[in-house]
Structure formats: C-alpha cells, structure tokens
Amino acid sequence: MALTNDQIHGDILEVVLSYLPLVDLVPASVVSKSWNSAVTASLRWLNKPKPWLLVHTQSTRSPYEMSTRAYDHRSCAWVEVVNPAAKYVSALRSSHSNLLYMLSPTTFSFSIDALNVAWRHVDAPKVWRTDPIVAHVGGYIVVAGGTCDFEDDPLAVEIYNVGAATWETCESMPAILKDSSASTWLSIATAAGKLIVTEKLTGATHCFDPETKNWTGPYDLRPDQRVSLSIIGSSENRLILVGAIGDIGNIEGIKIWEVNTDNFDYQEIGEMPAGFVKKLKSETFGISSISLCMSGDYAHIYNASEAEEVVVCELDAAAGGGCEWRSFKNAVAGDGNNRMERVVLTSSEVSLAELRRAMGSEKAMFTVKM
Template identity: 30%
Template structure:
C-alpha cells in the first residue's frame, strides 16, 4: 500500500510566488492611494486646470462623478472670457479660464454657429447667434460648439440690434434698418420672443433713441430685466420683458470728463448693476486713463456713494500712451464690459490686442462692489490676427462644454505675460 506524501515545491517556484504576492500587495496599496475622498479630492480638484478636469470624462464614470460632486460643493466662482474671432479664412474661438490663468482654443464642429455672428447677452451666460431675414439661430452653449437653437426672425428687420436672453424670453431692442421700416414702424422698436412668436412692445425711451443700436449701447441682462446705457452720455433705463414695460430713465454718470460708459450685472440678490466709466486725466506726458466702477440700484438707477478705481498700472496697459505722438491730441478712451453677478472683464473696445482686466465682485452686502482686479493677457489668436473681427463674451463654462474639445494654448499665469 502506498503512503501519501505531500510533494514539496521547488525552492525557485515558492520564491517566485512570494515575490508576486508581495508585488500584488504593493500594487493594491498604490491603487488604494489613488482613490481620493472628501476634502482631499476637493483640494486636488481646486488645483487642476479646467481643461485637464475635462479629460476625466474618458477615465471612468466614478472619477467623473467624483469631480462633478466636488465642483458642485466648491464651484469655480468667476466666469470665463470667450473671444469669437472672425479672421480672413475661418472663425475661431478662444476661452480664458480665470482659475488657471490660461487661454484655450475651442474646436468648433461643422454644425456650430455660422461664421458671421452677433451676441445675445444673458444672466446665465452670453451666447453667439446668427440673425438673418429668415431666422435667429442661437448657439446652444457659451463656446458655440453645439448645435444652434433656431427661432423665427423678429418682425422688424434689424441690422444692429441689442439682443438679450431674460429667463426663457429673448428680447430684440433697436437696431432696425431705416430703409426697411414700414409705415408706423420705429427704429427703436422692441420685440419679445416667447412661445414661438414675437410680440411688439413699447419702443425705447426718448433719451436712448439717438443711440438705438448695439454699436452705441452697453447692455446687461439679469434674470428679470435687460439694462441699456448710452456709451457716450451715460443715459440709462431698463426693460422688463415679462411685464412688457420700461423702468425709469436716468443719466447714471454725472462726471463730464468720462468719455465712455459700460454696464454689467451687479452682485447677486436684489437687482443691481455695476457702472464703469473711463476718462483721461492730466495733459501731455502726465495724461493717463482712469477707470472707475460704481454700484447701481437696479430699480431706481441710483448710484452708490463710493466708487472703485482700477489700479493705474492696469488701466495704463489697456490704454498705453504713444510717446511718438506727444504733440497730437490723444483719443478719448472707449471701454467694453461683459460680466455676470460674480465678476467680469473690462477691455479697450478699440484695441482688443491690449488685453483685458478681470474684476471680481464682493459676495457680501456691504462695502464697495469690486473686491479685486487682475490682469488678463490678450488671446494668442487675436494677437496673431489683429485685423480680424472679434466679439467678446462672458459666461460660466462647465465640464460638458470643455469635454467637447479644448486644448491649452498657454499654461502660464496671466500675471506672467509681459506683452
């Protein structure tokens, strides 16, 4: 009868198995270390550029859910600056992420917004659009990468209107073509799109009729109203599309030295505006541009008692002096503004290549409106094609929009740009 004896494994086989078990334990420990939770995950997400976060969509559903959850708990507060550039050959879009201080290039698909676009101001983000005799096509996202939302064209043919999205309504104000006006129609006509059709409303107030076009008006949209201000005179009013009525008309700026005015939404909560004014101070070599900001009560259009002034080194970069033309009269500064209830951007409307200045609004009720200012370099695409037509917009940008196709152009912080 045979005796059963447990075979003994060769020494080299046992050693290999032990090494594999040790390696497996090390891999498990390393894998476990990759899982981030709670404050640790939020701390990591807070430091990762938005374009890199967008790449998480292709990693795993678990990681994507974790990042989205962390962003909901600690959202990135400031809106992006989006530049839609129309060059000699094609349309390009660049987006500035204020969190990472980087410009990114947007890859627009073939079905994106047509090449010749206008802008629709909105509290939830500006959108580009295409206006024609047959319709109004509005981009489905702030970067203009998704298919457009199509609607009928306004009844009055307009060549340079102010367009705004207020809640679920779209408003067309002024900009009518004088040659195409029918009997009884007004160049300052106002229409509201709701439920698939346009409704005519009272035209613009008398103080805004001489400047009833997007070229001459600064516009800001909130969830309840669209605000208009004459860029040159400072006269302003608001329109409520749900009630189809205009508010008071007032001259916001009393400083006769200001040559350019701009408005943007104010701090969240009650209806508020931020008013910006640019003027030259001094003469000759001492001449400099001063840019100030005031908070405005949205109901009666009263200005706050105190103002904020942009740092002089930033306004000097927006409006640099030409040392070769000291004997000639310097041009009056012209500013552009876009923003939302958390902050926005001020820029030289005549020279977009000079860059922009980011402003952040205070979250509290008391104190001045602007908490800080930060320099933003010019988008590389604009610098490469300075003769192109550029439209500047402001909007929050989420992971879904980024995942549709962004690549970083420069990862350097904005303050390191010396051009």
C-alpha cells in the same frame, strides 16, 4: 516608483485634482466612484470653478470660419474649443453676457448656453436691422433698435419667446433714443428680469420689461459729472457701472460702481490702477471703445477695437468688499491674424456638468493650451 490608481486616494487625490484644469476633470470623474467623489470634493473645497472668458473669432472672408478660445480663471489657462455646431449665417455678434447671435434677412441664430456650443436657428424678426441691441432676458430674446433708414420705426422692438418659439412686436424704445438706438451708442445689461439700456455718452438709462412689454425711465447713471463714458454689465442680478473719467480723448481714470436696480442709486466699488488704464488705451481709438463682459464676480474690461489686453476686476475679493485688479493678454489677439477676423467676447460661469453636456450632446472638443 509610479503610483497606481489604488495608491492615489483620499486627500492626496483631491489635492492633485485641484491643480488640473476643469476640462481635465471630466475624464477624471468617470474613472471610478471614488475618483468622482474626489473631483467633487476638490471643486467644492480646494479650487472652486471660476468664470470663463470666451473669445470667439470669425473670418471676414469666405468661408467665414469661426473658432473659440476660452480663458479659465480657475487654472489661468487657455482652452481651445472646437464646436461643430457653429455654422455661418451672418456676422457673429454679442451684446452682453453669454449671448451670441447672427442675424440675416431670413434667419436669426443665437446661442445662450454657458459655453456657446448649442445654437438655435429661427425666422428673422419682421423688421430688418443692421446694428440692434440684443439681449436674453428670462425666457425671451429682445431685439431692439438698429434699424435701416427705410424702416418706418427706427425704435422698433420685437421679442422672441424661446419656449413658444414665436415673435411678438412690443412698445418701441423711448423717443429720446431716436438718434442713438444702435448698439454702437448703447450699453446694455440684464438684471431683475429687465433689459437695462444706457447711452454710453450721457449715462441716460431706460429699462424694458419683456413681461409687461413696457419701458421705464430715464434714470441717470453718471455718478460723477466727469464721467464721459458709461458702460454697464450684470451678473446674477447685480448691476455694475464702469465709468471713464475725463475728456473722451484724454481719459484720466476708470471707476466702477454697483447700481441698485430698485432706485438706481450707486455705490463706488473701486478705481482702476493707472497702469491698467494705460493697457486699455488704443493709439487709434483711445479708450472710447471700452467694453465690459461679466460673469460671477468677475468683470472683464477691454478695448473692443483691439482687445489685446483684458483687465479683470474681481468683485468683493478684498476683505470688507471692494475689488481686486489684474490683467492678462488675449491669446487670440496675439495670433497675428486678428485684423482679418471679427472678435467677439462672452463670459460665463462653467460647471463640470455643462462641460460633460457640451462634449456629449453637442460633440464639442476642448483642449488646454498652457
């Protein structure tokens, strides 16, 4: 006999709801007051929301169509996202975290919401750039370096005040970064209200404060002299360092550290099991294009040249600290069309309220792909 809405209630309903993907809890929460309460209780006590990894693709051919799939760690399911607000301006890019942007000579478009469905389109910065670092820090968007040869200052820095909708020129990047001032050579993160910039090959690190508009550093983010590649990421002011150990062409292992942003001391969290290191290696690029995308306690490590496998380090999962390792296949990389597409990854902690807002005001649609 099928159960009716009146017969499914209390603890039974909460348990049933705990097995549903977060997307499906949006309609469930509006069935009735009792169902809304059960949804809330289920998320609070039985199966809490977990970060999403969003994989955005953009065709490299006209009309440059964009699409998004998201991996929800809570339900271990892929979600297809249809976003009518995403319009082509130029090449789709991301420097870190959940920031997406497109930069043309006339327009700077960016998205900083958790699901990357809301976009803002503003005037481009005064200095033209082809490969800058771009970060969302507090109420500012920082655009630095990556300029063309004909520009006077290859280290130029401009910040966009999101609230005031104005651009402002700031102190240039440190002169030592002159030969590596593009996102190709730099890894960035935001923590403690600052932009943190690390040279991938040396570990040399500098900080930029958009409030004072000043740079500090350098700091050494190479805990082990065998580290040949330093990649940083952050979540909730927690700065994480991923270091590839060994020669850049023959990586022996990958370790992860937590960095104190006050004195830049570091503490080792764990080492990636050899089997996962092997999954990250590319036949063409080896492991030199390793990238890190963080949200919550989840550090997503992948090879940006292919992104076929994503290795996840869940921080503090084990008793007494440390981390727990696992991996999953990138559903987008398996489509067979990725060679003709630009692939960009972001990661965010997604709430039920954010899903409701995205479905409502932004008119985005979400479909679970089990």
